[in-house]
Amino acid sequence: xxxxxxxxGLTVRYPDVTAIDxxxxxxxxxxxxxxxxxxxxxxxTLLSLIAAYRRVRxxxxxxDGQEPFENERLTQQICLIREAGDVVIxxxxxxNILRRARLLRPTWDDxxxxxxxxxxxxxxxxxxxxxxxxxRSALGITVGLASRxxxxxxxxxxxxxxxxxxxxxxxxxxxxYMEHPRTIILSTHLIEEVARLFEEVVIIDRGRLVAHEDxxxxxxxxxxxxxxxxxxxxxxxxxxxxxxxxxxxxxSVTVYGDIGEDARRVATDWGLELSPVALQDxxxxxxxxxxx
Amino acid sequence: MSATTxxxxxxxxxxxxxxxxxxxxxxxxxIAIAFAVIGAIVVSVRDPSTTESVWENSAYATRYFPLSxxxxxxxxxxxVAVASGLTRRTFGYAATIxxxxxxxxMAVFEAAGYLVEYWAFDLTxxxxxxxxxxxxxxxxxxxxxVPEVWIVVAGNVAAGWLIGSAYYRWGWLGPTLxxxxxxxxxxVVEALMSVGWAGAxxxxxxxxxxxxxxxxxxxxxxxxxxxxxxxxxxxxxxxRPQKA
Numbered sequence: 001x002x003x004x005x006x007x008x009g010l011t012v013r014y015p016d017v018t019a020i021d022x023x024x025x026x027x028x029x030x031x032x033x034x035x036x037x038x039x040x041x042x043x044x045t046l047l048s049l050i051a052a053y054r055r056v057r058x059x060x061x062x063x064d065g066q067e068p069f070e071n072e073r074l075t076q077q078i079c080l081i082r083e084a085g086d087v088v089i090x091x092x093x094x095x096n097i098l099r100r101a102r103l104l105r106p107t108w109d110d111x112x113x114x115x116x117x118x119x120x121x122x123x124x125x126x127x128x129x130x131x132x133x134x135x136r137s138a139l140g141i142t143v144g145l146a147s148r149x150x151x152x153x154x155x156x157x158x159x160x161x162x163x164x165x166x167x168x169x170x171x172x173x174x175x176x177y178m179e180h181p182r183t184i185i186l187s188t189h190l191i192e193e194v195a196r197l198f199e200e201v202v203i204i205d206r207g208r209l210v211a212h213e214d215x216x217x218x219x220x221x222x223x224x225x226x227x228x229x230x231x232x233x234x235x236x237x238x239x240x241x242x243x244x245x246x247x248x249x250x251x252s253v254t255v256y257g258d259i260g261e262d263a264r265r266v267a268t269d270w271g272l273e274l275s276p277v278a279l280q281d282x283x284x285x286x287x288x289x290x291x292x
Numbered sequence: 293m294s295a296t297t298x299x300x301x302x303x304x305x306x307x308x309x310x311x312x313x314x315x316x317x318x319x320x321x322x323i324a325i326a327f328a329v330i331g332a333i334v335v336s337v338r339d340p341s342t343t344e345s346v347w348e349n350s351a352y353a354t355r356y357f358p359l360s361x362x363x364x365x366x367x368x369x370x371x372v373a374v375a376s377g378l379t380r381r382t383f384g385y386a387a388t389i390x391x392x393x394x395x396x397x398m399a400v401f402e403a404a405g406y407l408v409e410y411w412a413f414d415l416t417x418x419x420x421x422x423x424x425x426x427x428x429x430x431x432x433x434x435x436x437x438v439p440e441v442w443i444v445v446a447g448n449v450a451a452g453w454l455i456g457s458a459y460y461r462w463g464w465l466g467p468t469l470x471x472x473x474x475x476x477x478x479x480v481v482e483a484l485m486s487v488g489w490a491g492a493x494x495x496x497x498x499x500x501x502x503x504x505x506x507x508x509x510x511x512x513x514x515x516x517x518x519x520x521x522x523x524x525x526x527x528x529x530x531x532r533p534q535k536a
Contacts, residue, residue: 048531071379075377076300086374086375088372089368101376104307104373104378105377
């Protein structure tokens with residue numbers, strides 16, 4: 001089971017800033033979404049509204065056809081793991097936190113939780129206050145994955161985790177998703193690390209929707225052009241260049257914009273190689289501007 | 293209340309019970325041992341003609357420890373409850389049951405203490421006397437001491453829940469300024485019941501305690517209004533981002 005999300009004209013104003021600005025977005029159920037945005041772009045606020053952590057005051061958030069705020073049927077099917085780990089009480093032990101999740105999450109999977117504890121080497125009897133930052137994050141991820149909630153969201157949940165643990169998380173998430181398809185939203189700054197998981201990408205900036213496309217289509221919005229430096233320079237003349245690298249006589253230039261069939265044939269004739277642009281480069285390009 | 297809310301409230305109460313269990317057990321054990329020791333010392337050094345109750349002084353601990361638990365309810369448990377898929381409404385029902393449950397445990401504990409103390413004095417042919425007013429006359433009257441303590445402690449825990457929720461919702465400045473207002477439910481219950489230190493204070497000020505039936509029903513009404521008010525209030529609270 002998976003839940004779709006329909007957001008209409010959503011606006012959230014704080015005293016000094018508009019965190020979400022008339023956002024309209026529809027996410028079909030049963031996919032892994034990447035939610036990308038710069039610091040303060042409204043990602044956490046958006047996820048908090050979907051998870052009913054906050055009340056919607058302007059616009060609408062609909063999950064599976066209903067508003068989630070104070071909706072008993074829906075809230076038990078939505079799991080948001082934020083970076084600081086709301087599911088974690090300082091005085092508790094790892095075992096107690098899992099016990100609570102088992103009680104409160106109707107789709108909880110004990111075996112999955114055990115496997116993840118082992119994977120992240122989390123001692124069941126240790127107090128949360130004695131866990132490292134990375135271990136606390138791993139505990140949040142364990143709860144998030146083992147909850148098997150039809151709508152599961154991770155908001156920078158990997159904070160403090162080392163690279164092997166993060167990759168273990170990505171693998172575990174993908175494996176679990178294959179076995180138990182559901183809607184998963186990953187909000188992250190480590191774009192290239194996680195990009196392989198995304199089926200669709202949502203980019204927001206200053207509370208507004210910048211892009212929402214499937215990952216491959218989005219990456220085809222630009223290209224990395226690699227080949228002899230002179231040919232690359234000639235080919236990319238007049239295009240929006242996102243970045244370039246040079247090694248001897250070979251040059252790689254990342255450009256933004258559609259490259260039509262004719263241009264692709266020319267590139268092949270000139271001995272140039274075209275490959276999809278890196279998601280991170282696109283993200284940087286799409287969200288650059290005057291950020292305070 | 294829908295069947296789902298009823299079922300989820302039951303689960304939440306179970307979770308709250310497990311969460312509070314350890315601290316309550318430790319509190320009861322520590323207070324029981326402390327007063328047993330204090331009682332033994334007092335008996336060994338006291339003037340044999342004085343029969344003042346020692347256990348009566350435990351009332352401060354059994355009031356203010358649960359008050360602190362009430363203060364922590366929203367700040368500690370609401371974010372976890374919502375993050376675990378509960379609604380605020382369910383949290384509110386569970387917390388209400390928690391308030392009544394914690395004060396009930398304190399009432400039974402306190403009444404048991406009075407009973408044990410009564411028996412201990414009885415062994416030497418004495419009867420304990422109380423320094424402040426109570427609804428009961430003798431320590432063995434647990435059918436009176438239990439509701440007396442239950443109502444007074446519930447008033448304190450409910451006020452604690454209100455205070456803690458206000459601090460969670462508005463931060464420190466507003467609630468600190470409004471503290472005299474937020475503590476009103478506890479003060480009203482104390483004043484209406486006129487037992488313990490509040491009873492002594494009311495006596496000193498020349499106020500007479502209202503008839504017991506009126507005091508008890510008024511206090512239950514105040515409690516019901518406070519608990520349903522806090523319940524409505526917590527349903528509007530946004531979960532704050534925690535500091536990483």
